[in-house]
Amino acid sequence: MRTADFDFELPPELIADEPARPRDAARLLEVQCGALADRHVRDLPGLLMPGDLLVYNDTRVIPARLTGKRGEVRVEATLHKREGADTWHVFAKPGKRLRVGDTIVFASDLSAEVMEKRETGDIALRFSVAGADLMAALHRHGVMPLPPYIHRPDGASAKDADDYQTVFAAREGAVAAPTAGLHFTPELLTRLDERGIRRVPVTLHVGAGTFLPVKVDDIRDHRMHAEWGEISEDTARAIRDTRRAGGRIVSIGTTSLRLLETAAADDGTIGPFSGDTDIFITPGFRFKAVDLLLTNFHLPRSTLFMLVSAFAGMERMRAAYAHAISSGYRFYSYGDTSLIGRAP
Missing domain, CATH: 2.40.10.240 (QueA-like)
Incomplete structure (x- = not known):
């Protein structure tokens, strides 16, 4: 496939410079069962089912x-x-x-x-x-290494040092935030708990390579930078138990998804993992571990737009992004988010 296949027109004013406040007030586009629905992040407990398992990335951004x-x-x-x-x-x-x-x-x-x-x-x-x-x-x-599309002529502010960390941030080592996690608040986590939706951590130390553009014409020629990740035995067991009980695995962000799919056996079983991953997910990839993906809106021609197109289908994601743009959703790290169901 060609990189140009993943291009679209994105008005620059839709790239967010500041997060929503409070964080769970951000908009959420639900992309499931062939339909689109405009929601907010605070609606997430009602969009999931008791017994579902959230998998979040607990990496912490360092002043890199x-x-x-x-x-x-x-x-x-x-x-x-x-x-x-x-x-x-x-x-x-x-x-x-x-x-x-x-x-x-x-x-x-x-x-x-x-x-x-x-x-x-x-x-x-x-x-x-x-x-x-x-x-x-x-x-x-x-200093905090904010993405190049967040305009700070004088560098990251003191407020960015807080805004650009997730509520889950615990293990230092990332140079970019796992941005889907930026939407969560203690209040939202309490409501998810009350709904019977559990959560477990993985660690993927996100590298600056996540910002690099795809410069090749043929996506098969693109090389991802490796990142270090870890899945504990406790997390792997919780995922296996959820599967056996009929629950769904919900990945908070593409970083958690890439790590889970790296570690998954052919039958989808997840065991403990520690090491590097340079997985590059494009249409045609066979997903084995993740059922639902919470992820922000990504830039044209990016590896992350390629990933969501692989997860949900290219036509489905083109329609979702066209709707998001026409409806004024905000894009990328400080922007709004989407809840995407995996294509059959």
Whole structure:
């Protein structure tokens, strides 16, 4: 298939710069059984059934964007995947001018050496501190790496540091939020509990590669950046028990879905998992683990629009997105959301 097959006209004013307040006041487009219905996130308990299981991503976004100097040259580095206690893969600007062995000084207590320049366009940096000391240095000197389509001329604000974390955020390591989870509030979780809808965590540390455009004409030539994920035995058991009891698996976001589908056996069974995934889901993919997907509205020609088109069918999603655009739904990280049923 061609990347152009996933193109559509998106008015730029529909890309949200701020989240809905309260978070569960965001609009929700229900896309099930061939019909579309305009809802709100606060309606979610009534759209699910007792015995359904929500699977959420508990990753926490770190202040992963650093600014430093190599000599007199200003360098911006966005961390996207941890490779060791002191080593990260990063996207750097200007990356082409960096050489293996160069040192970038970010602060008096933080520098890094260029260890590798990779074919995928990123570089490996080994930092002068490691582990908890490196994380503490990021909190002192780094900033929240907001997506490029959220306009902040002066960088992320203090409010973004809260707005861009989900209520589930627990395990530090992501450089982008699992944005479907941004819609949840403690009040909504209480109502889901009262409805008999349980939830379990997985972890996928979302990388900055999630923002990269698809630059190839043939989608088979696109390569995803790997991200680290983990599914515990407790979560895997809860998923298996839900299946046996006839409940549905509801993925909160594409990050949870990609991890579940990575770990699923051919018969759909989920076991514990820990490791990297670079799964690229496009039409024709056979889903084995997820029945319903809560996900925000994605950009044209993006891997995420390809994923939802695979999950629900291309024509169905084209119709849903046409309705969303004509109805003024807000798109992407701070935007509105949709609840999508898997195509038969």
